[in-house]
Amino acid sequence: MTDFLTSPGVFYAILAVFAIGAAGAPALGRSNRAANFWGNGLAIAGSLAGLAFSGAVLIDGRTPAFSADSTLPLLSFSFRLDRLSAFFMAVICFVALLCSVYALGYVRHYYGKYSLGLLGFFYNIFIASMIVVATAHNALFFLIAWEVMSLASYFLVVYEHRESANVRAGSLYLVMTHAGTAFIIFSFLLMHQATGSFDFEAIAGGMAQASPLARNAIFVSALIGFGMKAGFIPLHIWLPSAHPAAPSHVSALMSGVMIKTGIYMLIRICFGIMPAVSLWWGLLIIAIGAVSSLLGVLYALSEHDLKKLLAYHSIENIGIILLGLGSALVFSSLGMDSLAALALAAALFHTVNHATFKALLFLGAGSVIAATHTRNIEKYGGLIKRMPQTALFFLIGSMAISALPPLNGFFSEWLTFQALFQGVNAFDVTTKIVFILAIGSLAFTSGLAAACFVKAFGVTFLARPRSNDASQAKESEIFPRLAMAGLAAAVIGLGLFSGRFLRLLSGVAGSLANTHNAAAADAAGFSSVSVQNGFAQISMPAVFIALGLAAAAIAMAVFLWTRRRRVLTGPTWDCGAALTPRMEITATGFSRSIITVSRRVLRPRSETEIEYHDANRYFPKAGEVTMGLHDIYRTYIYRPLQDLTTVVAGLMTRVQSGNINAYILYILLTLIGLLFFLGSSIPS
Amino acid sequence: MTSALTWTLQILLIPLLSPFFIGLTKRIKARLQNRTGASSFQPYRDLWKLLHKDEIVSEDASWLFMIAPYLIFATTLVIGASVPLFSTALTNSYSGDFLVVVYLVALGTFMLALAGIDAGGAFGGFGSSREMLVAALTEGGLILSLVTLALVSRSTNLAAISSSIASLPLSGYLPVGLAFIGFSIAMLAETCRYPFDNPSTHLELTMIHEAMIIEYSGKRLALMEWGAANKYLIFIALGANLFLPRGIAGSLEAAPLALALVMFLVKAGAFCAAIAIIESSIAKLRIFRLPDLLFTSFVISAIAAGLVR
Secondary structure, eight states, X not given: OHHHHTSHHHHHHHHHHHXXXXXXXXXXXXXXXXXXXXXXXXXXXXXXXXXXXXXXXXXXXXXXXXXXXXXXXXXXXXXXXXXXXXXXXXXXXXXXXXXXXXXXXXXXXXXXXXOHHHHHHHHHHHHHHHHHHHHBOBHHHHHHHHHHHHHHHHHHHTSSTTSHHHHHHHHHHHHXXXXXXXXXXXXXXXXXXXXXXXXXXXXXXXXXXXXXXXXXXXXXXXXXXXXXXXXOTTSOTTHHHHHHHSOHHHHHHIIIIIHHHHHHHHHIIIIIISOXXXXXXXXXXXXXXXXXXXXXXXXXXXXXXXXXXXXXHHHHHHHHHHHHHHHXXXXXXXXXXXXXXXXXXXXXXXXXXXXXXXXXXXXXXXXXXXXXXXXXXXXXXXXXXXXXXXXXXXXXXXXXXXXXXXXXXXXXXXXXHHHHHHHHHHSOHHHHHHHHHHHHHHHHHHHHHHHHHHHHHHHHHSSSOOSHHHHTOOOOOHXXXXXXXXXXXXHHHHHHTHHHHHHHHHHHHHTSGGGXXXXXXEEETTTEEEETTTTEEEEHHHHHHHHHHHHHHHHHHHHHHTTTSOEEEEOXXXXXXXXXXXXXXXXXXXXXXXHHHTHHHHOEEEEEEEEESSTTSOSEEEEEEEEEEOOHHIIIIIHHHHHHHHHHHHHHHHHOOSOHHHHHHHHHHHHHHHHHHHHHHSOO | OHHHHHHHHHHHHHHHHHHHHHHHHHHHHHHHTTOOOOOTTHHHHHHHHHHTSOEEEETTOOHHHHHHHHHXXXXXXXXXXXXXXXXXXXXXXXXXXXXXXXXXXXXXXXHHHHHHHHTOOHHHHHHXXXXXXXXXXXXXXXXXXXXXXXXXXXXXXHHHHHHHHHTOOGGXXXXXXXXXXXXXXXXXXXXXXXXXXXXXXXXXXXXXXXXXXXXXXXXXXXXXXXXXXXXXXXXXXXXXXXXXXXTOBSSOOHHHHHHHHHHHHHHHHHHHHHHHHHHHHSOOOOGGGHHHHHHHHHHHHHHXXXXXX
C-alpha cells in the first residue's frame, strides 16, 4: 500500500488534480455554482491525496526522489521528499483541505459579484505551487515554483479588486515579495559559485569547501529573502495589509501555511544545505524572534480590524517559531545534537500548531465578517448568541493561540521554553543573557496574546450587539462549520496526543544533517513527555483529564448542594441609566491601558472628537476616541529606502536619452568590454 | 493506602483551608487598624450563605458566563494538586511542571476576564481590561523567578525544586533570595492584593477583581470567591514551599507528614501576616504605576536567573 502511495506517479497525479481544478474553474465560469464546486472540489481531492502521500512518506520513513526531464541546462524538475519536505507538505495539504471545505460554502457570497472561475484558478495554482515549493530539489526549479506561489497569492490578495485598499495592499505585497526573491536569487547564485551546482544535494555536498565569508553572505541573504515571506519584523509590513485583503479561506492559507514556506527554507538551508553553522546565526535568529513575537502581539493589541489583528498574531507566532529555530542553531553550532533536535522539534511543533489554530481563527473571522459585513470589531458584539458554533470554535482557537493548557499551543510553547531553559543552563554570559531575554519575551508574549484574545473574543462575541448588522447576524452554513469543527478537533487532538506527535517530529528533526542521533524529548507511559533526562516532564492527557474531572466533580457537588435554589434571569445592573451597547467596553478602551504602558515602543497617537449640546462646550453630547499607531517602519526604514530608489532612478534617466543610436552605442561598448574581460580571464 | 490518603489530603487541602487564610488575613489587617474584625472563619459562613441563595443571571450573559465559575474553580483544584504542600515525595510528573501551573493560572484569568465582559455591564469590561494588563505584565517576572529555581535544582518539576532547595547550602541562596523578591511582587499582582488591587472594596475607581465578578450572585459567586481564595493559598504555598522549603516532608511517613502539615500552616500564617502588614502600611498604586513595579519584578528575576551557575 505505502509502496503505491509513495510512488512518483501518485505525486504527479496530485499535481495534475490541482491543474485540472485550475483549468476547469474558469471554463465553467458562466455558472457560479459549477465553478465553485469544480474549483474547491478538486482542491479537496488534491489535498486529500497529498495528505495521504505525505503521510505515507512520513510514516514509512523512505525518501522518494524523482525528476522529470528538462532540456534547459542547470534546470531540472526534480523532487525529493525527505521527512522535512513530507512534514511541510502534510501541513499544507491538511490546512488546504479544510480551507477548501470551508470555501464551498463561504464563496457563495461572491456569486454575481466576482468571478468564481478566476478564484478557483488561482486558488488551485496557489496550493499546488506551495506543495512544489516544499518538495522541489533544484534551486532554479524551486525559484519558478516560488514565483508562481507569490504571483498566485498576489492575484488572490487583489481578488476583491473593487476595493482600492486591497489593490494597494496587493501592490505592496508584490514589491516586497520580489525584493525578497532578489535576495533569494542572490543566495542561490552564491551557492552556485561556491559549489558549481543548483541541485540541493550537490550544494550540500560541496558546501564544506566554501569560505566562511561566502557562507555568512548566503545565510544573511537567505534570511532576508525568506524572512520577507515569513514576515518577521521589520520585513513584515506587507503582511498585515495583504492577509486581510484576500478572501478569508485564502487568508487562512496565507497566514497558516504560506508564510511557513519561508521557515521551511530557513530550516532547509541552515540544517540541510549548510551544516556546521556559526554561533551568531542562532543568536541573531533568537533576537529577531524575540523582537517579532513581542512587537507582533503589541501591534495586534492596538488593531481593531479583526483580520489585521490575526495577521499581526502571525508575526508573533513566526517569532515564537524563530525562538525554537534559533536555539536549535545555537545548540547545533556547539555540537549539542540532541538539544538541537529538541529545539527544532519545538519549532516544527509550533509551526503545525500555528497552522491549525490560525487557520481556524481566520475561518471563524471569515464567518463573522460574512455575517456582519464589516471587519471592524467595534461593530460586533453579542454574536455568541447568534452564531453559537462559530463562537465555540473561535474560542477554542483563541485559547490555543494564547497558549492555554490543555490545547496544542500550550504544548509547543512549553517545548520552546524548555529549549530556552537549556540554553540558559549551558553557556557563557552573552549567550546566557540572550536566552534569558528570550524567555522573558516569550513569557510576556503569551500573556499579551491572552489579553489580545480576551479583547478579540470578548468584544466580538460577548455582551450586546453594537450595530444593526451584528444584531441580525446568522450562523454560517454547514460547510464552513464543518471545516472549523475539523480544525478545532485538530487543535484539541494535537494537544491531547502531543506525546505521540512529538515523537514523529523528533524523527523529522533528527533526520536533518547536523541534528543526527537521538532526540532529547522522550514520550513514554501515559503519554508523559520527558525532556533532557527528566529535566522536565509533562502529560497533556493527564492535564486534560484532571481539568475535566475537577470541573465535573464541582458541577456535581454544587448541583447536589443547591438543587432547590432557583436561577432567575434579570437585566444587567445599569447604574440607573438606560442599558445601551455604549456601556460595554470597546476594543479601543480594552487595549488602551496596555498601549499606554508600552507607549515608548508603540508610539500611539489618539484623537478625541467631542460633540457638544451647546456652544459653550459645557454639555457633551457624544464623544469618540480614535487610537492609532505611528508607522515607524515606514517612516524610518521604508520611506528612506523609497526616496533613495527614486534618487537613483533619477540619476539613471540621464543615461536613458531615448535616442536609439545611443542605445546601440551602449550595446557596442558593453560587448567590447565583455570581450576584453573574457579574453583576460580565460587562460590561453 | 497511605499514598491514596495523602493524595486525597493533597487535593482537598487547598479548597478546605483557603477560606480560613483569607479570613486570617482580614483579621490581622483589622487588628493592625485597631478594629476587632470578623472571625477568621467568617469566609466559610459567607460561602455557606451564598450557596443557599437564589441566583440572578443577566439576560445578556451567555453560556460562557454560566460555565466560567466551574472552570475557574477546576483550574485551582488541578493546580492545588500539582504544587508541593507538605511532602516532596508526592512527585507529580504529570502536571507538576511549573509552566503547567503558571499557564493554568492564566487559563483561569482568561475565563474570568471573558466572564467579566459577558454581561455587558460597564464595570465588568474595565475590570477585565485592567486584569489582563496586570496578568500579562506579571507573567515575565513570575516565570523567570521560577526559572531561577529550576536552574538551581536542575528540574522544572515543583516537587523536585522544593526538595532540592530544601537541601541547598546557604552559599547558593543568593539567586534564590533575589528570585523570591521577584516572585513576591508577582504574587501580590496575581492574587489581587495591594498595591495592585484592593480586595476589600467595591469602589469603581480602584477595583479589578471585584469588578469582573460584579454580575455574579448565589452559588456562582460562591465559586468565584472560593476560587480566588484557592489561588491566594496556592501562591502562598508556592512561596512557602519553593523558596523556603525547610520543614517539608521528604517521605510519606506519618510523623514527618504531621510536622510538615503544621509547618505549612505556620508558614502560610506568616505569609498572611506579612501581606496584611504590607496592605496596612502602603497605599494602592495608580494603575499606570503598576507596570514599573512589575518590570522591577522581571528585572530582579532576570538577574537572579543570570546569577545561577
